[in-house]
Amino acid sequence: MKKKLVIVGVLLAMFVLADSLFHLTHGEGWWAQIPAFFAFLGFVGGLLIFFLAKIVISALLHRNEDYYESDRNNQ
Amino acid sequence: MSLIEIINSIPPVSVFFIGALIMLFVPSRARAITVLACSLLVLAMLPFLQDGSLVKLGFLNFELVPFAVDRLSVAFAYVFCLIAFFGGVYAFHLKDRGQQVAAMIYAGGSLGAIFAGDLFSLFIFWEIMLAGSAYLIWARKTPEAAGAGMRYIIVHLAGGSFLLAGIIWHLVETGSLEFGLLEGAPSYLILIGFLVNAAVPPLHAWLPDAYPQSTVTGSVFLSAFTTKVAVYALIRGFAGLEILVWAGAIMAVYGVTYAFLENDIRKILSHHIVSQVGFMVAAIGIGSALSVNGAVAHAFTNILNKGLLFMGTGAILYSTGKSKLNELGGLLKQTPYVFAFYMVGAVSISGFPLFCGFVSKGMVTYSAETAHYVPAFLMLNLASVGTFLSVGLKLPYYTWFGKQPQAEAVKPVPVGMYVGMALTALSCVVFGVFPGLLGNLLPYDASYQPYTLVHFWETLSIILFSGLMFWVLIGWIKPKPGITLDFDWFYRRPATLAYKVFVRFPSAVFTSAGDMMGATVSKISEIAANPIGFGIWHFKNIFSKVKKEPSPECEPSEFDPHRYRSSLGMMVLAVMAGFVFVALLTWLA
Secondary structure (H helix, E strand, O other): OOHHHHHHHHHHHHHHHHHHHHHHOOOOOHHOOOHHHHHHHHHHHHHHHHHHHHHHHHHHHHEOOOOOOHHHHOO | OHHHHHHHHOOOOHHHHHHHHHHOOOOHHHHHHHHHHHHHHHHHHHHOOOOOOEEEEEEOOEEEEEEOOOOOHHHHHHHHHHHHHHHHHHOOOOOOOHHHHHHHHHHHHHHHHHHOOOOHHHHHHEEEEEHHHHHHHHOOOHHHHHHHHHHHHHHHHHHHHHOOOOOHHHHHHHHHEEEOOOOOOOOOHHHHHHHOOOOOOOOOOHHHHHHOOOOOOOOHHHOOOHHHHHHHOOOOOOOOHHHHHHHHHHHHHHHHHHHHHHEOOOOOHHHHHHHHHHHHHHHHOOOOHHHHHHHHHHHHHHHHHHHHHHHHHHHHHHHOOOOOOOHHOOOOOOHHHHHHHHHHHHHOOOOOOHHHHHHHHHHHHHHHHOOOOOHHHHHHHHHHHHHHHHHHHHHHHHHHOOOOOOOOOOOOOEEEEEEHHHHHHHHHHHHHOOOOHHHHHOOOOOOOOOOHHHHHHHHHHHHHHHHHHHHHHHHOOOOOOEEOOOOOOHHHHHHHHHHHHHHHHHHHHHHHHOOOOOOHHHHHHHHOHHHHHHHHHHHHHHHOOOOOOOOOOOOOOOOOOHHHHHHHHHHHHHHHHHHHHHHHHHOOO
C-alpha cells in the first residue's frame, strides 16, 4: 500500500512538472490554473466515487439479494 | 417517378414491419437473414433521403406526417440500422421466433419514432417500441424477468400516458400537432414522458431493473433504442432547456456511482447507460450547435460501445450461465476473444484516443466548458473517471481475472456472436480513427477537432490516475453479493404493502368467513340429523365434567324405524298428559 502510494505520488509530481513546463492544460475556468488538474481529478474523483459508492450508498442501501422476494415467500 | 423519389416516399419503418410480417411465416435461418436484409436495405436507402421529404396521412380530421426527413433523424437512423445489423449478426443462432419478431418490431418502431413528423405519430411508434421491448424482457422466461417486465410495462405506460395527455393538451392549446421546440404548460407533461424513457433519475429505475433480466441477445437491442429515441425527442422538443444540463450532470454521476457498486455485470452496464445518457441530456440542455451535435455524436457512439459491452457480457452469461461478479472470475483462458472484444468497447466508452468514445465525449465536455457550465463540466469529467473504474476496470478484472484460472468447461459461444462483436468493435475503431465519418452525419454546423494535444493530455491524465486509484484500492473494491436499493423501492415496496392490503387481507377475511359458515352449517346439520340424541348427549355433558361420550353419530344411511320409537312414545305421553291435565281442570271447575 505504501509503495503504491509512493508510485502514485511520484507520477503525480511528474505530471505537475510536465504541465508547469509545457502548459498542457487549457481552459477558461479556474481549473486550468492548477497544474495537472485532470490527474488530480482522476485520482481524487476516483476516491470520491469510491467513497460515495462503497461507504455512503452501500452502508445505507445495501440489502440481501432476495430483499424484494422475501415478502412474497413469507405468505 | 425516379428511384430517389420512390425511396423518399417509403418510410424505413415499413421495411422493418414488412420484414417482421414475413418472419412470422419463414423458418429460423430465413428469419435471421431477414433481420440483416432489412437493416442493410434501410442503411442503403439512407444516403438518398432528402431533407424535407414528407409522407402525409389523413387520420380523422388531422393530417398526420408519419415520415419526415431531416439531418437529425437521418443521423439517428444510421446508427439504428448499424446496431440492428450487428445485433442481427450477434443473434444469428437464435431460433426463437417471438424474440426475432419482437426485436424487428422494436427496431422498426424506433426508426418510426425518429422519422415521425408529428407528435401523434411519435406517440404511436413510442408505444409500438414498448410492446417489442417488453417481449424481449419476458422472453427470458424466468420469474424475475416476468416481474421486471411487468414493472417495465407499467412504468412506461404511465410515462406514455403523460406524453399523450401532454400532446392532447398541446393540440387543444395550439391547434397543431407539429413536433418542434415545445413550450408552455402542456410541454411539461410531454417532457415527463420523454424523461421516463431517457431514464432521468428519479424516473430511471425501470432501466437497471429490467434490462439485466432480458435475454442475451435482447439486451443488445434494448441498450440501443429506448433511451436514444428519448434523447432524439429531447433534442427536437427541448434543446436549450437549462434544467436538463443539471439533470444530465447529476444522472451522469449517479449512474456511474451505482455502476461502481453493482455485482451483476449486466446491471453494471445498465446503471452505466443512465450515466452515459446523462452526457447527452446535459448536452441537450446546453443547447448550442456544438453541444447538440455532441449529444447526437455521443448517442451514436454510445449505441455502438454499449451494444458491444452488452454483447460481451451476454456471451459470458451464455457460456457460463452466470452474471454475478462474485461468482465469476478467472475466465480469460476459456473466453479470450470475448475479453478482447469487450475491452474494445470498454476503452472506447472510457474515451481512449483512437476509439469513437474519445470523439463524442470530448465534444460534450468541451461544449460544457465553452458554455461556462463549470460544475456540470466537472461532474461530467467525474463521470468519465467512474466509467473507466466500473466498466473499464472493475467489471473485466473480476470477470476474466481476480481468481485462479477456472478449469471448468464453458458452453462454446456461437460464431455469429463472435462476428457480431467483431463488427461492432471494428465500427468503434473506424469512427474513432476517422472522426470525419461521424462528423459528416451530424445535423448542425459546428466545428470540433477531437485530436488536439490538450484533449490527449486531459484524457491521459484522467485515465492513468483513475486506473492508479483502482490499483491502490483494489483490496477494498471486491464485489459483494446483494442489491442496492434505488428509486424503484418507492413503487416496489408499496406494491408489497398494497398486495397485503388489497389481496392478502380480503382473501383472509373471505377465507375465515367461509370457514365460519362451514362450521355453522356442519353443526346445524349434526343437530338436525338427530336432535334428541344430540340433546341428550349435550345434557349429559353439562353435568359430567369429563366429556367421556363422543358426540352422537349422525343418521345411519339405512332407515331404521326403531330409531324414532322413543320420540314417538314421548309424543304419545305428552298428548296423554295433556288429556289428563284438561280432565283434571274440568273436574276441578
